[in-house]
Amino acid sequence: MVDGDSGVEVARRVADLTLDVQDFPQPGIAFKDLTPLFASGPDFAATIDTIVGHYGPDSFDVVAGIEARGFMIAAAVAYAAGVGFVPVRKVGKLPRKTLRETYALEYGEATLELHADAFSPGQRVLVVDDVLATGGTAEAALSLIEQAGGVVAGFAVLLELAFLEGRKRLKPRSVHALLTV
Amino acid sequence: MVDGDSGVEVARRVADLTLDVQDFPQPGIAFKDLTPLFASGPDFAATIDTIVGHYGPDSFDVVAGIEARGFMIAAAVAYAAGVGFVPVRKVGKLPRKTLRETYALEYGEATLELHADAFSPGQRVLVVDDVLATGGTAEAALSLIEQAGGVVAGFAVLLELAFLEGRKRLKPRSVHALLTV
Numbered sequence: 379m380v381d382g383d384s385g386v387e388v389a390r391r392v393a394d395l396t397l398d399v400q401d402f403p404q405p406g407i408a409f410k411d412l413t414p415l416f417a418s419g420p421d422f423a424a425t426i427d428t429i430v431g432h433y434g435p436d437s438f439d440v441v442a443g444i445e446a447r448g449f450m451i452a453a454a455v456a457y458a459a460g461v462g463f464v465p466v467r468k469v470g471k472l473p474r475k476t477l478r479e480t481y482a483l484e485y486g487e488a489t490l491e492l493h494a495d496a497f498s499p500g501q502r503v504l505v506v507d508d509v510l511a512t513g514g515t516a517e518a519a520l521s522l523i524e525q526a527g528g529v530v531a532g533f534a535v536l537l538e539l540a541f542l543e544g545r546k547r548l549k550p551r552s553v554h555a556l557l558t559v
Numbered sequence: 560m561v562d563g564d565s566g567v568e569v570a571r572r573v574a575d576l577t578l579d580v581q582d583f584p585q586p587g588i589a590f591k592d593l594t595p596l597f598a599s600g601p602d603f604a605a606t607i608d609t610i611v612g613h614y615g616p617d618s619f620d621v622v623a624g625i626e627a628r629g630f631m632i633a634a635a636v637a638y639a640a641g642v643g644f645v646p647v648r649k650v651g652k653l654p655r656k657t658l659r660e661t662y663a664l665e666y667g668e669a670t671l672e673l674h675a676d677a678f679s680p681g682q683r684v685l686v687v688d689d690v691l692a693t694g695g696t697a698e699a700a701l702s703l704i705e706q707a708g709g710v711v712a713g714f715a716v717l718l719e720l721a722f723l724e725g726r727k728r729l730k731p732r733s734v735h736a737l738l739t740v
Contacts, residue, residue, distance in 0.1 A: 463635075471627070473580035473583040
């Protein structure tokens with residue numbers, strides 16, 4: 379689940395700095411609030427470095443982030459690896475020609491979009507998000523990236539909620555979580 | 560407007576890699592699409608490095624980004640400077656106790672939120688966004704940060720649309736744009 383000693387330490391910090399907020403955004407949902415982790419400079423940096431280190435900077439050509447919390451991690455991963463950043467956005471936000479996927483959420487339904495020209499054919503895309511829950515959002519994002527000609531080099535999250543089995547839906551793509559609970 | 564030779568070069572790249580998309584999101588609006596800049600690894604890195612270099616990494620304690628495009632730049636700036644990242648979000652997205660500001664947009668109205676405990680008193684906050692237009696969003700974000708006890712160390716954007724005079728609304732805070740048009 380983790381990468382050696384530094385992976386163990388980062389996993390512990392992710393656990394320590396994640397707040398469980400009950401009944402948000404809806405009754406019955408326990409929201410994982412990672413803002414304390416992001417607000418700590420050393421922990422934010424260690425999180426980003428651990429993701430880049432897990433894959434190695436030569437194993438992907440570009441990083442994609444999923445709106446909106448995914449942007450906070452993915453953009454920093456792209457910078458740390460010296461590659462570009464591509465946003466997978468909620469519907470209506472991208473101004474040019476897009477591809478779209480609609481999917482079910484734990485609470486409702488949503489649509490993601492990606493610029494149709496976001497990738498060169500065969501470009502290796504590391505996809506980064508904050509939390510892997512049911513995997514609906516991730517599945518839609520990975521599908522869009524593949525439709526746009528990208529090759530998913532991996533899907534990295536800070537926190538995986540294993541009981542929701544999101545990882546199964548994403549097969550055969552490789553999933554890496556800094557912390558699995 | 561720019562910082563020496565590297566600032567001139569970055570400003571040129573911002574200009575070259577910004578697409579004007581007419582009538583988005585509404586008729587009469589010319590949207591500035593920075594996704595080509597973000598998608599280029601060297602240009603994304605140079606953009607982030609220029610922002611950090613303009614302020615110097617010791618002049619701020621934390622970076623705040625404004626949802627959602629601001630996150631893409633601000634999170635990378637935070638990582639590059641070795642400090643934490645705090646999101647200023649659209650209403651209903653932050654799970655704990657927040658402060659709120661409602662403001663007018665070029666096209667409509669919106670509300671921003673910030674966790675009430677986001678900053679320690681006196682913490683110096685560099686605020687980063689993509690585009691400075693009328694300054695309504697920025698003014699609301701800076702006001703929230705000050706209400707939460709932060710001290711605005713600066714407001715940095717990639718692109719400033721000078722004819723909309725947003726900079727005036729943000730006085731006396733210091734505004735830095737990589738490119739002013």
